[in-house]
Amino acid sequence: MSACDVLLLNANYEPLNVCHVRRAVTLVLLGKADVIEDSDRELFTPTGAFTAPSIVKMRYHVKRPIPQLRLSRHSILARDNYMCQYCGCRKDLTIDHVVPRWCGGPHTWDNLVACCRKCNLKKGDKTPQQANMRLRTRPRRPHYVPYLSLPKYLKAIQREEWQFYLPVFDEFATGMVS
Secondary structure, three states, X not given: OOOOEEEEEOOOOOEEXXXXXXXXXXXXXXXXXXXXXXXXXXXXXOOEEEEEEEEEEEOOOOOOOOOOOOOXXXXXXXXXXXXXXXXXXXXXXXXXEOOOHHHOOOOOHHHEEEEEHHHHHHHOOOOOOOOOOOOOOOXXXXXXXXXXXXXXXXXXXXXXXXXXXXXXXXXXXXXXXO
């Protein structure tokens, strides 16, 4: 998350999105949202300067369907805290099928892990046992449906001023300590 990001809340204080400060200021100026908390940054305009918002709340309730947690490369990397699940490396990451596809391994949350290229080449088309490699944690589907995408949620929970408005999920509590 950059310093220009703003947490956008629904009228019932449910997280809707993380948007750019420009979008948040536009919503406030149009009377569609209220500033809940200011940031420590200043915005300069031709008519003067004012404090940039950090959290804004919509004045009306935005109806939206309950989002589905999507299985994607970014979601797998975020779930695994951007760390290779074999060696712990954080560089040059890719996705690995724990049980290879040719062995009947499915393309599911329980069979995909973040993996560095070195470990992926070492493992090849073998199971971790055949390659004499051990997983750090057993892959599984996260047990919640966030209103923010998983990567956005994991970055947003790092911002101290936003934590009160974001739900806490125990399975990611260890990833919050950096």
